[in-house]
Amino acid sequence: MSRETLTPQSESFADWYNDVVLRAELADYSPVRGSMVIRPWGYGIWENMQRGLDDMFKATGHENAYFPLLIPMSFIEKEAEHVEGFKPELAIVTHAGGKELEEPLVVRPTSETVILEMYGKWIQSYRDLPILINQWANVMRWEMRTRLFLRTAEFLWQEGHTAHATAEEAQAHTRLILNVYRDFMENWIAMPPVTGLKSDSERFAGAVETYACEALMKDNRALQAGTSHFLGQNFAKASGVTFQSEEGREEYVWSTSWGVSTRLVGGMVMTHGDDAGLVVPPRLAPTQVVIVPIYKTDEERSATATKAREVEGRLKGLGVRVKVDDRDHMNPGAKYYEWERKGVPFRLEVGPKDLEKGSLALARRVIPEGEKRKLFLPENEAIETMAGRLEAFQTRLKEQAIARREANSHRGVTDWNTMREILEEEGGFVYTGWSGDPAVEERAKEEMKATVRCIPDPEFATPEAPTTCISGEGEAKYEVVWAKSY
């Protein structure tokens, strides 16, 4: 990695984003249109996300399973809204094993249809319910305009699919998962979302209700970071999935589905990154602390390397993910640039003077206001306080992100032109009343390229509920959050 600077965020946030994703080696363009390669640093972050989420899913009673990549076209067509939503984006296998297939197979864009079909085989009575299954998989949606992590033809995700005996239980589960997502985004990615219900126009194709996590990026655009769908009996009816109830009646099951994807990596980038590169929250960082030995002579090299390995061993023992960068062909400055660009939370420097003094220099990827660039700490203190410092850094990133989101949330806006000015000049979240008329959404889309991100959950709602629709026509049926979005 060279020292060339990234495009500054202020010059072009989009160019900065591409620069940092490529040059922090998170991902690369592949020779296949719209598909990306996730490089080890990016995949390591995704693995940490997977581990964190998977533990949360298991703690809430879910098991993992695996369903087929290829789905018969006729399955996708079973649910009318579903096929309408997904058909334009399908990749289709027409030939296999040297022959044309009798029925084309689609590369899964999502798996409701095939999973519900299997649930139909496994469910007889209420005793077989609920089924709480999650799948980690790749999916494919043929997008015309792709962006690394944010919108790619192929992406990695988890898709949860549950089946329940009652509507109430399924609805509660949709909510439960929304809260798992929110918890994960706040406490792992330090990317605090606003949660709420999607308007009809933004609902998942085939769902009764879609709940979403909407996070605000540093360029003041919203990122839909995760969704949880209450599917009612729509897919159960399409696939004929019934069960015998406790009262002996034959009933359709109620289902939910929910997912987050590698898009979250893009969200992390745009929540914390700066002109020096990525900032990776400690819980997600494949390497939390990098140790750089500094030396001129061979003797110094040997002595600093020994100390670096010793410190590495002690930090590992304390559960810190740590790495010594002992590449001999790079000078320390080049290493600093590289690890800053990659967003490693902390760097420890071990030089000859540190050996003399028994100290270590600690450089933090983000320097708290009013503090010095580096801290010079006694070795033991540097080591023993490291886990706590990482936790504090994680918390600080979250607090900063909440503060930024709130500073860019405009509440109580009642005038169409004010909303437009805010969205065009600053961006951010604009809270207004809405009559529920889709024509208002259409107009906002045309005039200011903004959409209703969600009807915010009570926790995020403005204490004084709006009374009039932002359009100026009609009463407010809901409070909604508007934003330009990814």
Added chain:
Amino acid sequence: MSRETLTPQSESFADWYNDVVLRAELADYSPVRGSMVIRPWGYGIWENMQRGLDDMFKATGHENAYFPLLIPMSFIEKEAEHVEGFKPELAIVTHAGGKELEEPLVVRPTSETVILEMYGKWIQSYRDLPILINQWANVMRWEMRTRLFLRTAEFLWQEGHTAHATAEEAQAHTRLILNVYRDFMENWIAMPPVTGLKSDSERFAGAVETYACEALMKDNRALQAGTSHFLGQNFAKASGVTFQSEEGREEYVWSTSWGVSTRLVGGMVMTHGDDAGLVVPPRLAPTQVVIVPIYKTDEERSATATKAREVEGRLKGLGVRVKVDDRDHMNPGAKYYEWERKGVPFRLEVGPKDLEKGSLALARRVIPEGEKRKLFLPENEAIETMAGRLEAFQTRLKEQAIARREANSHRGVTDWNTMREILEEEGGFVYTGWSGDPAVEERAKEEMKATVRCIPDPEFATPEAPTTCISGEGEAKYEVVWAKSY
């Protein structure tokens, strides 16, 4: 799960296999030809395999990454042997996003071509080498005759791809991985393989050398359970992947690739299963100990449930994966059958008498010869010895499997008819001399449906090397292992 018995192994091993995979809920047939659904119990075993292997890969310096599912047809065609080997099995995407594609894309059957292409972008000089990357992914090979886990159109696997500056380093890496696989199979799956070099006819399409792990199943047929390929400069030349050497010369990199798949789950089934169902080695078992409360009255139910939860908590604290089966609509006997079928290593029973005595009944999935079916142990002893018992059980499964493999290995066979009789009547591994003439392999395939599984590594070779070829014609160039295989 009903109490119907499985097809006995002695009646039909193939039917027993299908019965147990389906009825232990490892997997199910999907509506998509040749693709299976991996159910939570089977996927949980695969997850434990992944974790074990992944730790070994990381300990040997590898990182994970992710490459595209779809590969341009022209890439597959770059390496002549490679395309010849894989073309008949390809699934091909011809349409996407509502249009016919200009160039068809194949669903990856393996990823050498696209990964080497990317390495070409990332490698400039010897300082960028070695690259040690692994990918966990799904792949697709359109098979005509499929069997759950053993041969499916889609399967899950890991594929490692490394690039090196010298042939020696790449060859050593091929070997290193073979040993990682062997270690994993022996100590996690308790499925001890014979390792060795493949003959030319069984080499990976495009490789210079293929090393394999060959395990012997309970029906005395061999299962190729993992392969590690030295690819020479074949793929580097096909994709033009060069680097500047330390001496400043432009050279092609040397590459390796290696993989194991969900086939390992099938291997586990056929290594340890019996007429009662699966036997899952403790390291792979999603649940290592199941606790079944036994009660008649409500009072007993409440008391045994409390004790079961208490024991569960203590075992969890000791790192044991434990589960209480408190389903109220099933009697204990039905639960025993189910967990035996699923192969859970140990079962603890908590009944009213146990509460009185402060004891627990321990039932082991495989009862050591001469021991009683159940052990009645003081509660503390049952809990405190559990981790040790699980380790011992793991070791015993391995030792049994080694003993079975050795008992069914026929060494020093020098006569063609003797080999045929052994392979037709008993099966197993037959060690003979071989001239290296492919015509001998052809004849064995036709006459006894057997193949050269490998040229065994020194550790597995017969101390007294054979001198004549099993065909009766010519000298033995190698000792080889013959078997009928999956």
